[in-house]
């Protein structure tokens with residue numbers, strides 16, 4: 001690719017189309033103390049849609065590539081600028097280029113009127129009204145501490161007890177697991193003749209991720225305590241197959257599994273007999289499809305159809321996608337559709353699905369120019385964990401490498417500003433060893449505070465108690481993904497908060513959310529950063545005195561943000577390994593950015609990213625040179641396009657295999673070829689900068705944890 005082509009692509013600084021400023025509205029919920037309107041924060045540069053390469057030369061940073069060495073060290077102009085920056089920061093130690101100059105204007109958000117869907121979580125009915133075995137009711141009350149039924153449980157449990165297939169849809173954290181686990185246990189314990197271990201699997205529960213498999217297995221273990229003759233088991237990627245085979249041989253009656261590992265055993269473990277399976281549960285069905293597991297699902301369904309008696313099938317999802325509707329069509333027989341609000345998974349798909357989010361969830365958005373994103377996240381975390389206590393935060397980012405990098409960076413820099421108990425960081429992503437992942441999962445579950453940095457591997461189904469904040473540092477790839485992420489808080493009637501980070505250019509995503517009945521309030525950037533005023537460790541040596549005027553306060557806050565950014569950058573640049581980690585994180589972020597679905601390309605397009613500014617959000621002082629693969633102009637088949645087309649090929653191949661399997665089994669309805677829409681999990685994109693040891697499976701676009 002020519003350098004001019006590269007420039008064309010990457011010199012476009014984000015700018016908000018004028019229409020978005022008028023269509024979006026602003027909420028002042030968060031701005032309790034100080035109002036900071038965009039008028040006061042007039043940018044020094046005029047608003048433009050694109051900045052041409054010539055204009056960009058004006059800017060303080062190299063947009064695409066790090067400047068050639070002769071420029072970095074040579075031209076007096078550059079040196080002069082650096083000097084000014086040092087002066088501006090007011091401290092000899094502040095080498096950071098001005099964080100608050102040359103940023104795109106932050107648009108005024110006008111919030112469209114949204115009628116948010118509300119689902120009542122609890123009913124007045126209780127488990128004891130359902131004619132369940134008294135020991136089961138006692139276990140629910142005493143071991144699981146539940147007595148009243150949730151709305152979804154009230155509708156689902158009687159339907160499943162009657163033996164019907166069901167398609168169940170309900171908001172996150174509404175108790176879907178018990179809605180199928182309770183009737184399953186009730187019917188298994190009542191089976192005549194009595195269930196025995198040697199019967200082998202009677203129920204299969206398929207879930208998309210390993211953590212969810214462990215969590216669900218745990219629930220069955222508790223529910224089955226009084227019925228010791230019924231044995232639950234878990235099969236999942238990352239575990240030793242040999243040990244699993246031994247457990248299968250010994251006998252398991254309720255098998256909870258991830259799709260890849262179950263399909264693997266069906267094909268390769270002779271002792272896994274499916275002939276007795278009477279229940280099949282597909283939990284988080286939309287996620288199973290999103291991850292491209294249609295081939296594995298086909299193996300499972302074909303395996304069951306070949307040998308099994310008639311069985312009861314249940315499909316559950318918090319969100320709907322056309323794929324889920326088609327899957328419901330394929331694997332459910334005359335199902336009952338259950339939904340607390342909105343259509344059920346077996347209903348025909350509508351144009352724009354409305355999502356229900358928990359009533360007690362407060363949703364915020366902060367518009368942050370790329371350059372300021374990192375320090376804004378750091379300030380937010382300090383505010384929640386150091387200045388206000390008892391917060392438990394999950395931060396979603398778009399790649400394993402970004403998780404690793406932030407964990408290293410914050411774990412080293414932010415913890416300096418807080419006592420140990422105040423601020424602890426954990427990480428969870430698909431490149432971690434299973435043992436470590438399970439340990440982190442349990443550790444974060446058990447802790448009352450702390451920050452979990454993670455990819456979307458933690459977005460679905462995980463029930464982590466008392467999470468107070470969900471931060472989406474990288475925006476989700478769809479509204480459904482947004483709903484699942486925020487659903488990790490405000491569960492089962494509790495309260496919680498969420499904060500979505502968007503750059504000014506991405507502000508129209510708020511309208512996309514509103515189209516799905518999701519309403520977010522604005523949290524002002526300055527209000528987030530203002531927490532730095534609470535600690536003089538961030539004080540610069542500037543002449544500004546916050547007491548004198550709002551402008552001086554603003555300047556003071558900016559100066560402190562610059563001090564913190566400098567600390568972050570100093571850390572990154574203190575070791576070549578950290579610089580490399582930052583570059584990997586940046587590269588994987590850019591890769592993920594190319595994979596937004598077509599209808600969101602206008603909101604999230606690589607062309608709108610300014611590489612120099614984005615690099616800053618990874619603690620890099622300059623845009624790194626030679627990021628590979630580099631972006632190409634649209635339609636020019638550059639490396640980014642190759643990444644995309646490879647993904648499409650993989651999805652196509654999976655769909656092809658699916659068709660092949662179905663052709664071998666003409667008795668079953670075919671899964672719709674549209675399953676090739678199954679997209680890769682964005683959050684597990686890698687930079688491609690790691691060595692050749694990348695796992696084979698990842699090449700297929702599926703990371704190990706979902707095996």
Ligand SMILES: Nc1ncnc2c1ncn2[C@@H]1O[C@H](COP(=O)(O)OP(=O)(O)OP(=O)(O)O)[C@@H](O)[C@H]1O
Nearest residue numbers: 146148149150172173174175176177318461463492
């Ligand atoms: N009737 C109930 N009363 C009180 N707590 C309940 C009840 N039913 C379930 N819970 C608890 O609520 C939490 C959330 O349940 P669960 O994980 O099944 O929700 P979910 O609807 O599957 O959420 P997601 O869509 O995010 O997977 C769990 O801790 C569970 O033990």
